[in-house]
Amino acid sequence: MSVVEERASQAAPGFDPEQAWRVHPQIALRDESFGALAYHFGTRRLMFLKSRALVELVSSLEDYESAQAAIDALVPESERSTYRRALARLAASEVIDVR
Amino acid sequence: MSADVTAQPVPLRQRFTEGLDAPICLTWELTYACNLACVHCLSSSGRRDPKELTAAEARHVVDELADMKVFYVNIGGGEPMLRPDFFDLIGYAVDHKVGVKFSTNGTRMTAERARRLAAMDYVDVQISIDGALASTNDAVRGGGSFAAARTAMDHLASANFGQFKISVVVTRENVTQLDELSAIAQSYGAQLRLTRFRPSGRGAETWEALHPTSEQQRMLYHWLVERPDVLTGDSFFHLSALGQPLDGLNLCGAGRVVCLIDPVGDVYACPFVIDKEFLAGNVRHDGGFAGVWRRSDLFRSLRQPQSAGACASCGSYDACQGGCMAAKFFTGIPLDGPDPECVFGHGEEALAARDGGATPTVRIGHSKVDRAGTPIPVPTPVRFRTPARA
Numbered sequence: 001m002s003v004v005e006e007r008a009s010q011a012a013p014g015f016d017p018e019q020a021w022r023v024h025p026q027i028a029l030r031d032e033s034f035g036a037l038a039y040h041f042g043t044r045r046l047m048f049l050k051s052r053a054l055v056e057l058v059s060s061l062e063d064y065e066s067a068q069a070a071i072d073a074l075v076p077e078s079e080r081s082t083y084r085r086a087l088a089r090l091a092a093s094e095v096i097d098v099r
Numbered sequence: 100m101s102a103d104v105t106a107q108p109v110p111l112r113q114r115f116t117e118g119l120d121a122p123i124c125l126t127w128e129l130t131y132a133c134n135l136a137c138v139h140c141l142s143s144s145g146r147r148d149p150k151e152l153t154a155a156e157a158r159h160v161v162d163e164l165a166d167m168k169v170f171y172v173n174i175g176g177g178e179p180m181l182r183p184d185f186f187d188l189i190g191y192a193v194d195h196k197v198g199v200k201f202s203t204n205g206t207r208m209t210a211e212r213a214r215r216l217a218a219m220d221y222v223d224v225q226i227s228i229d230g231a232l233a234s235t236n237d238a239v240r241g242g243g244s245f246a247a248a249r250t251a252m253d254h255l256a257s258a259n260f261g262q263f264k265i266s267v268v269v270t271r272e273n274v275t276q277l278d279e280l281s282a283i284a285q286s287y288g289a290q291l292r293l294t295r296f297r298p299s300g301r302g303a304e305t306w307e308a309l310h311p312t313s314e315q316q317r318m319l320y321h322w323l324v325e326r327p328d329v330l331t332g333d334s335f336f337h338l339s340a341l342g343q344p345l346d347g348l349n350l351c352g353a354g355r356v357v358c359l360i361d362p363v364g365d366v367y368a369c370p371f372v373i374d375k376e377f378l379a380g381n382v383r384h385d386g387g388f389a390g391v392w393r394r395s396d397l398f399r400s401l402r403q404p405q406s407a408g409a410c411a412s413c414g415s416y417d418a419c420q421g422g423c424m425a426a427k428f429f430t431g432i433p434l435d436g437p438d439p440e441c442v443f444g445h446g447e448e449a450l451a452a453r454d455g456g457a458t459p460t461v462r463i464g465h466s467k468v469d470r471a472g473t474p475i476p477v478p479t480p481v482r483f484r485t486p487a488r489a
Contacts, residue, residue: 028168028170028196030121030168030170032114032119032120033114034111034114037123037170039170039171039198041170041196041198041220041221044171044198044223046123046124046170048111050111
């Protein structure tokens, strides 16, 4: 089956949590019980967001002036560094981009 | 590939084996008509079926896929470009945010059609060849088919289509040409895609003679491990028992995260099991595609925990999951038995242990027939007609 057919070009842009982010316009998200499937129509890459909380955070980025502001508002303090790292990975695979 | 945040109470692979509300992707064969007669054709294609979905019915399927948020479909056939509404349908799909990846033998890829495809977003093209040499390829796909495929590749390159794919079914004959195949792909800036020879459709008749030997399979595994940029459609997960898992989900997604819609709207568990044993329903009734996907008894049973059967005591079961259901079914091995190409040789033992006549005969076929009505499984010379309209 053709699930992980495609690879993104590994030009990973940096992740600056102080900037304003959004879901990349070429990303389609599909909610699943485990989190969400994310498909990038540009890189043709399929990715998994493995928790509902991460999906919530990613979908809400647009409503905050910075990624850090979204994290502060939505994520318990003890987990914030974990979620920052997750967003950095999602930025590298172009699931989110600077708006 | 994935953004891990916290350890999951249920591993993702288990979530997938329990099935999702909609497939991750699916294969949709648009027509059984084909102007080639490849000896390994999974769908025994040749003649159009008079009951094939109409243009309106096909659009309705796209509507359903869009509603279910299926990101893309793998379109095949038969030769999908023989369908008169081919361009209308793929245009309709991408307009509805259902991406299209289609496989073609290339015979109908004119320069103009290549330009038309290059102008479309969300359309990927795979041209099939089964050897780096015309002689190797044409023995499987028919006389003239290699030259036609290369011409199609030239048209895509001239049209600046971008990165297309060259799709190869790995056989005993072409497995020695992997480097040359890779070089052909490179010369076009294309991606090489290798898939497994399955004993399905007409492949059931040719598998014994053409599937790679166990030594070749080991070589293939190491070749793939060293080249993670080669696409495989997850089709060699039975080889993951040899060590480091190959890239991909490494599970059988049949009826759980993938399925097949055939040209007449029948929904099968996967593209390799066109047999009534694995027929889940039809998109024309049974509540449409969504109804079949969500409620068919067959799919529900595939989403239950499966027995490891004869493989339960093998330390590599977690890696290969017992291999491919279709490969077992069409070689007459029980579904909880080993894959016929088990890397530890258990498949060969299982094949030897079959009682004569255990192999199911292929009952659903659209191979071209001779005057006596007997299917012609051998490659026939390819005839090229100028398309009436691009």
